[in-house]
Amino acid sequence: MGKIKLLQGNEACAEGALYAGCNFFGGYPITPSTEVAEYLARRLPLIGGAFLQMEDEIAAMAAVIGGALAGCKALTATSGPGFSLKQENLGFGMLTEVPCVVVNVMRGGPSTGVPTGPGQSDIMQCKWGTHGDHPVICLTPAYVQEIFNETVRAFNLSEKYRTPVIIAFDEIVGHMRERIEIPDPGVLPVVNRTKPTCAPADYLPYDDSKGDVPAMANFFEGYRYHVTGLNHGTDGFPVNASPRIHTDELRLIRKVEQNRADIIKYEEYLLEDAEVAVFAYGVSGRSAKTAVEQARAEGIKAGLFRPLTIWPFPEDEVAALSKRVKGIVVPELSLGQIIFEVDRCAKGRCRIEGLYRVDGDPITPAQILAKVKEVK
Amino acid sequence: MAFNYDQYIRGGKLPHIWCPGCTYGIVFKSILRVIDAMKLDRNDIAMVSGIGCASRLPGYVDFNTLHTTHGRALAFATGLKMAKPDKHVMVVSGDGDATAIGGNHFIHACRRNIDIKVLVFNNFIYGMTGGQYSPTTPSGHLATTMPYGNVDPSFNIPELAKGAGATLVARGTAYHAAGLDRLITDVMQHKGLGVLEIINACPTTHGRRNKFKSPTDMLLWMKDTFIPVAAFDKLPPEKTAGKFPMGVLYRKEGIPEYCETYYGMADRVKKQKEGRA
Numbered sequence: 003m004g005k006i007k008l009l010q011g012n013e014a015c016a017e018g019a020l021y022a023g024c025n026f027f028g029g030y031p032i033t034p035s036t037e038v039a040e041y042l043a044r045r046l047p048l049i050g051g052a053f054l055q056m057e058d059e060i061a062a063m064a065a066v067i068g069g070a071l072a073g074c075k076a077l078t079a080t081s082g083p084g085f086s087l088k089q090e091n092l093g094f095g096m097l098t099e100v101p102c103v104v105v106n107v108m109r110g111g112p113s114t115g116v117p118t119g120p121g122q123s124d125i126m127q128c129k130w131g132t133h134g135d136h137p138v139i140c141l142t143p144a145y146v147q148e149i150f151n152e153t154v155r156a157f158n159l160s161e162k163y164r165t166p167v168i169i170a171f172d173e174i175v176g177h178m179r180e181r182i183e184i185p186d187p188g189v190l191p192v193v194n195r196t197k198p199t200c201a202p203a204d205y206l207p208y209d210d211s212k213g214d215v216p217a218m219a220n221f222f223e224g225y226r227y228h229v230t231g232l233n234h235g236t237d238g239f240p241v242n243a244s245p246r247i248h249t250d251e252l253r254l255i256r257k258v259e260q261n262r263a264d265i266i267k268y269e270e271y272l273l274e275d276a277e278v279a280v281f282a283y284g285v286s287g288r289s290a291k292t293a294v295e296q297a298r299a300e301g302i303k304a305g306l307f308r309p310l311t312i313w314p315f316p317e318d319e320v321a322a323l324s325k326r327v328k329g330i331v332v333p334e335l336s337l338g339q340i341i342f343e344v345d346r347c348a349k350g351r352c353r354i355e356g357l358y359r360v361d362g363d364p365i366t367p368a369q370i371l372a373k374v375k376e377v378k
Numbered sequence: 379m380a381f382n383y384d385q386y387i388r389g390g391k392l393p394h395i396w397c398p399g400c401t402y403g404i405v406f407k408s409i410l411r412v413i414d415a416m417k418l419d420r421n422d423i424a425m426v427s428g429i430g431c432a433s434r435l436p437g438y439v440d441f442n443t444l445h446t447t448h449g450r451a452l453a454f455a456t457g458l459k460m461a462k463p464d465k466h467v468m469v470v471s472g473d474g475d476a477t478a479i480g481g482n483h484f485i486h487a488c489r490r491n492i493d494i495k496v497l498v499f500n501n502f503i504y505g506m507t508g509g510q511y512s513p514t515t516p517s518g519h520l521a522t523t524m525p526y527g528n529v530d531p532s533f534n535i536p537e538l539a540k541g542a543g544a545t546l547v548a549r550g551t552a553y554h555a556a557g558l559d560r561l562i563t564d565v566m567q568h569k570g571l572g573v574l575e576i577i578n579a580c581p582t583t584h585g586r587r588n589k590f591k592s593p594t595d596m597l598l599w600m601k602d603t604f605i606p607v608a609a610f611d612k613l614p615p616e617k618t619a620g621k622f623p624m625g626v627l628y629r630k631e632g633i634p635e636y637c638e639t640y641y642g643m644a645d646r647v648k649k650q651k652e653g654r655a
Contacts, residue, residue, distance in 0.1 A: 026461060047644035048651055052460040057486035061453035064446065064483075068426075068457020071444065072465075076457070094447050221442040221458060222465050224421050228388075228437055230445035239391065239437060 004185040011149045011176040012037035012079075015105055015169070016045065017184055018153025019077045022192055024103075025051035026074035028065035030058055030084060033117040034173040035107035038079035059087035063104070067095050070102045071229065073220035075157055079105035081173075082115060082124055085131070092166055093132030094231045096254065099208070099216070101160035101195055103153070105169045107176040108284075110335070110362050119362030120172040120285055123336035128168050129313050135251055137258040139265055140168040140313035142283040146180035151190065152310060158193035159265060163257050164215050170312065172335065174285040174364055198225060207238040208250070214257040258314055267310040268319060272298060276305030278378045279327045281320065281344050283309050285364050286333045293370035304374050312340070320347035329353035329377035333365045353377055386410045386420070391438045396431060399581035399593030401552030402499060406435055408555060409497070412562040423466045426455040428480060430472040431506050431580075432499035449480025452487040455494050463493070463637035466566075473500040473514040477533050481513070488542035491570045492636035496544075497562070498535055498573065501580040509583030520587045539573035540628045546572035547628040552579065553600035554624065564626055570635050577604060577624075 009017065016038050019027075027046055029039040039055065046053040052069060056062040062078050069076040080088060085106045095102060108124045110116030124131075128140040139159050143152040149171060160167040198205050198217040207227045209216045216236075219225030232240040233247045241247060258265065269287075272294055273279060282290035287308040297304035307323055307330075309316050320343075324330065329352050332341040341356040348354055357373045359365045387410075396402045413423065423441040427433035429448035436443035446454045451469045459467045476484050476498045487494060503521060504510040511521035511528050514535065518527045536547045546568040550561040558576065565572035579585060579596035590596045603621055605613070610623035 026457070028457060047640075047647050050641070050644055050648070052640070054456065054460055056453060056456070057482050060450060061456070061483055061486070064450045064453035065457035065460070068444070068454040068459075069461040070457075072458045072461030074461045090447055091450060221424055221444075222422060222462050226421060226440055226442050228443045228445065230437065231447055232445070 004183045004189065006181060006183055008179055009146055009182055010037055010179050011146045011171060012107065013041050014146045014150040014182055015079065015153050016041035018150040019103065019157065020045060020049075021150070021184065021187070021190065022154045022157035023075045023194070024077050024157065025049065026066065026069035026076035027052070027078065028054045028056055028062040028069065028076065029078050030056055030062045030080065032059070032081045032084045034109055034176050035079040035081045035105060037176070038105060038107075042077070059084040060091060063088040063091035066102050067091060067100045070100045071221050073223070075161070076102045077105065078102070079107065081107050081109050081117070082111070082121070083113070085124055085127065089132040093134060093136060095166040096132065096136040097231055097233070098229050099164040099218070099254075100166070101164055101218070102166050103156045103160055103169065104166055108170055108172045110360055116362045118173065120174045120335055120364060121360070122172055122284055122286065122334045123339060123360065125170060125312060125336070126339045128170050135255065137165055137254050138168065138313040139163065139165065139258055140170055140311070142310060142312045143169070143171055144175055144284050144287045144308065146175070146178060147182040148310065149175065150182055150184065154190050154192070158191065161193045161195045162215070163261065164195065164218055165257070170284075172284045202226065206236045208234060208236045210236060210250070210253055214253050214260065262314055265311055265314060266316050266319070268316055269306070269308040269310065271306040271308065273305030273307060273323070275303055277303040277328050278331065278374050279305050279307055279323055279329070280331045280333065280370060280374065281307045282333050283312055283340070286335060289365050289367045290333060290370050292367035293374060296367060296371050297374050302374060302378055315343045315347070317347045320344055321349070324348035324351040327352050329355060331355050331357060331370065331373045331377055333357040333370050333373070335359055335365065381411055381414070383407060383410050386413070386440055387438055388440050394438060395434050397582045399579070400431070401578045401597070402432060402435070404552045404555050405499060405558065405576050405578065406438070408558040408562055410439070411559055412566060416563070416566060418466060423468065424455070424458050425468045425470060426451045426458065427470045428475040429506070430475045430504070431501070432470050432472040433475060435470045449475050449478070450483060451475070452480060452483040452494065452496065456487060456492055459492055459494055460637060460640070463641065467493070468495045468497065471496065471498050473498065473502060473535070474504050474512040477513045477535060477538065485538070485542035488539050488544040488571050488573065490636040491543060491545050491633050493569055494571055495565050495568070496571065496573045497565070498575045499578050500535060500575050501578040501584060503580050503584035505580045505583045509587065519584070535575040536573065536627050543571070544573045545570040545630045545633045546626070548573070548626045549575045549577070549604070549622070549624045551577035551600040551604050551624060553597045554604065557624070561626065570633060
């Protein structure tokens with residue numbers, strides 16, 4: 003039996019990180035994510051871990067990658083404007099294949115927007131925010147317990163696939179308090195990066211001959227190698243020539259795309275005989291669950307598809323869903339972002355209806371129910 | 379016997395990218411001589427850089443090397459050092475990298491007094507992108523983005539470092555190469571944030587547009603312009619106009635180093651918690 007606690011989503015995120023072995027945090031204060039930093043500022047010194055409040059979000063992301071390269075499990079947490087600032091070094095982490103976890107507690111609006119209100123309008127930024135083509139794993143928990151579990155999973159995926167992993171939840175779930183169970187150590191799996199077994203002289207940090215995820219040596223452990231944000235060869239040194247750049251960028255994408263089955267996670271609720279589906283994540287997924295139950299009570303065959311992995315997008319699952327329902331309702335706290343992905347996968351096979359809200363309040367079950375009735 | 383630089387240079391990584399007449403090679407060799415003389419274990423050294431001509435240096439040397447994003451080297455280095463406080467972390471940067479795009483990271487690293495050695499290669503210009511003015515380009519100098527003469531006031535890097543809290547601040551030049559070994563040693567042996575500004579020449583994008591007829595002229599300018607600090611301090615004001623001091627310009631003892639302070643705090647609260655349990 004683990005420990006039962008009443009925690010905020012942000013605190014559960016910090017607890018999940020600690021469970022996964024996080025021993026490094028680099029951050030910068032920003033609403034509504036600050037509690038992640040505050041919690042770890044109290045806890046990390048007690049386990050000899052590093053806590054850094056850096057001079058800005060850019061530096062925080064950089065410090066996290068530095069810590070991770072030196073062997074730490076490293077986390078940063080932020081929100082919209084800070085997430086924008088992190089994009090430069092997030093891309094660096096993706097190209098150089100440094101495992102770490104970036105939490106984005108989404109708030110509303112572009113620019114400073116609505117710092118204390120929820121949003122889901124960074125979801126495309128999670129995928130495309132940094133420049134260039136790049137692999138993205140992004141998880142979208144909706145409950146405090148889920149934030150704990152998915153934070154553990156985010157660290158595991160980052161270590162397994164040697165890439166930064168993003169966790170995107172919203173202000174409501176971040177600040178909501180719920181009862182959670184923190185499992186005893188060993189109950190949830192904890193994955194650590196694969197280290198090289200070869201002699202240092204033979205080490206190639208980006209060796210792709212044995213699979214798409216090269217073994218990773220930590221700095222200062224005898225494997226002296228070069229890390230650069232320039233496109234590089236298997237030895238880590240810059241290359242400026244075809245075809246290496248092309249094949250290596252494909253490998254980066256492939257290490258996520260070809261492991262969709264391992265990475266993609268979702269909840270299907272009352273979908274078996276559903277005629278109308280709701281596709282929703284985060285706080286909108288919570289409202290959708292209630293809406294679906296209310297619809298069922300009225301005799302409407304509605305169901306919920308709630309992704310816990312939003313990137314890579316659950317393409318096959320949404321495509322299959324589109325073949326068996328009349329329509330899919332997509333409620334989101336934006337003016338329509340993830341609906342484009344749903345629409346892309348449905349390929350015109352069923353009706354797709356968006357439901358958007360950006361006024362700082364969540365989408366209510368009643369709003370979703372009304373939309374479900376329109377579609378049925 | 380001639381010093382064997384090859385022992386520190388990664389096989390197949392030379393020739394370097396620097397232009398003929400660039401003085402970075404002089405500094406590069408000085409760094410290797412100092413590290414060798416200090417008998418540091420190269421597994422324990424991380425050399426971190428940002429973007430620019432100087433930032434390519436780590437790629438050539440057989441240490442743990444990290445070539446990061448523009449201006450951010452100190453932030454990455456801070457992460458490395460906090461993760462492994464017993465290791466040697468060096469940053470190689472340029473004037474644009476350290477004091478323009480990386481200015482915020484520079485002053486805050488100085489403020490923390492974290493044990494990182496910062497070597498700023500100041501060539502007064504953005505060389506890699508072809509000669510745009512930097513925060514250290516002298517007034518009136520020509521640059522591709524100041525075609526009528528630079529109107530931007532310039533930073534004095536040692537003064538900036540001192541003001542921000544660096545506990546060792548020094549300046550050397552590529553011309554005074556022998557003195558450079560001494561200064562790099564001083565910075566490397568310092569416990570805390572040490573900044574060494576190294577005056578360099580970029581004949582290709584700075585010198586040839588600014589009446590330096592050859593790379594040699596730029597070295598001679600260094601010879602005439604930079605005066606050992608002890609001598610400089612004795613000169614009357616009229617003789618220091620247009621001149622700058624070099625050497626160890628500032629040293630402050632007794633300031634706690636950041637990692638020691640942080641992990642000292644961590645040990646203390648851990649013991650307090652265990653005591654209560």
